[in-house]
Amino acid sequence: RKEVEQDPGPFNVPEGATVAFNCTYSNSASQSFFWYRQDCRKEPKLLMSVYSSGNEDGRFTAQLNRASQYISLLIRDSKLSDSATYLCVVIEEGYKLIFGSGTRLLVRP
Amino acid sequence: DAGVTQSPTHLIKTRGQHVTLRCSPISGHKSVSWYQQVLGQGPQFIFQYYEKEERGRGNFPDRFSARQFPNYSSELNVNALLLGDSALYLCASSLGGGRGFNEQFFGPGTRLTVL
Numbered sequence: 001r002k003e004v005e006q007d008p009g010p011f012n013v014p015e016g017a018t019v020a021f022n023c024t025y026s027n028s029a030s031q032s033f034f035w036y037r038q039d040c041r042k043e044p045k046l047l048m049s050v051y052s053s054g055n056e057d058g059r060f061t062a063q064l065n066r067a068s069q070y071i072s073l074l075i076r077d078s079k080l081s082d083s084a085t086y087l088c089v090v091i092e093e094g095y096k097l098i099f100g101s102g103t104r105l106l107v108r109p
Numbered sequence: 110d111a112g113v114t115q116s117p118t119h120l121i122k123t124r125g126q127h128v129t130l131r132c133s134p135i136s137g138h139k140s141v142s143w144y145q146q147v148l149g150q151g152p153q154f155i156f157q158y159y160e161k162e163e164r165g166r167g168n169f170p171d172r173f174s175a176r177q178f179p180n181y182s183s184e185l186n187v188n189a190l191l192l193g194d195s196a197l198y199l200c201a202s203s204l205g206g207g208r209g210f211n212e213q214f215f216g217p218g219t220r221l222t223v224l
Contacts, residue, residue: 043199043215044152087151096165097144097213099151
């Protein structure tokens with residue numbers, strides 16, 4: 001079983017749509033969680049941290065359910081520029097980034 | 110301020126050869142991590158160095174080695190290249206040290222093709 005699992009997609013949505021990505025992780029001792037964004041042939045960039053209480057950054061909302069070992073990312077009012085691969089990341093031992101395989105999002109006009 | 114830089118950007122090698130990849134962290138960052146990203150997968154942790162010492166190693170064979178220099182730049186070496194080593198190699202720098210997670214900033218990567 002992979003340490004971090006994501007639906008690979010692609011999710012193909014029209015502009016303005018709301019889309020949700022899910023992720024599960026296997027290590028119940030994991031303490032820190034993030035979403036990264038990776039554009040085609042570019043490096044990953046930190047999108048947002050994920051907190052148990054849930055957190056929002058503009059159109060993006062992240063949620064963590066520790067009991068279910070489940071992380072989610074909600075994107076509202078999708079823009080063409082949101083097209084990218086979204087990587088779910090769990091931190092182990094305080095410094096190792098453990099990445100999921102990524103979920104690809106395509107936003108069409 | 111310059112971000113993380115990596116060289117070369119692209120590299121083509123044949124099986125059995127050796128390769129050295131280089132990384133310069135953001136000024137003031139003392140920690141460098143290396144990741145391998147195979148097409149269609151997320152990056153996979155290879156090494157982290159902090160203050161010139163290896164802090165951790167992922168599940169990679171001994172053909173992979175790295176080091177960090179006094180100026181905090183780093184090299185990743187791969188010996189006896191296999192076709193499966195073809196990937197994007199990403200370097201990430203962070204402040205390092207202390208307790209808690211320090212955000213890791215990624216360089217543009219080196220794309221290695223093994224023929």
